[in-house]
Amino acid sequence: MSDIKYVSVPNAYNKEPDGWREITEGEFAQSMFFTYHPVSHEYRQIIQGNEPVISAKMFNMHDGTGVAMSSDYWDKKVRYYAYGCQHEWGGKLTDEEKNVKLFRCDHVYKCKKCGFFQVVDSSD
Numbered sequence: 001m002s003d004i005k006y007v008s009v010p011n012a013y014n015k016e017p018d019g020w021r022e023i024t025e026g027e028f029a030q031s032m033f034f035t036y037h038p039v040s041h042e043y044r045q046i047i048q049g050n051e052p053v054i055s056a057k058m059f060n061m062h063d064g065t066g067v068a069m070s071s072d073y074w075d076k077k078v079r080y081y082a083y084g085c086q087h088e089w090g091g092k093l094t095d096e097e098k099n100v101k102l103f104r105c106d107h108v109y110k111c112k113k114c115g116f117f118q119v120v121d122s123s124d
């Protein structure tokens with residue numbers, strides 16, 4: 001099994017997580033936010049140079065990635081962000097991963113970049 005590098009880093013309340021990027025409302029609409037439950041929530045006030053502080057409500061997902069929302073109170077707008085690895089499936093499986101018992105409709109995914117490994121039952 002892979003070691004997932006979780007994005008939660010203690011005492012990083014003013015730092016953006018790895019892979020932090022602004023996404024469109026459309027990308028957020030198609031994100032895991034609406035198909036999975038986050039494993040944890042976080043709130044950070046992210047400071048990037050001289051840019052205004054981003055007050056981010058973050059939703060950490062099971063695969064080490066996440067999505068976040070930040071409101072601009074005075075402008076009455078919401079900005080959307082994603083973070084973590086942008087997985088690229090097709091990574092080489094370890095012997096242990098090759099031996100995972102699979103059932104009908106199970107699909108194996110392994111990220112080439114971060115090593116995240118999961119089995120998804122497509123019959124759900």
Ligand SMILES: [Zn+2]
Pocket residue numbers: 085086087088111112113114115116
């Ligand atoms: Zn990945």
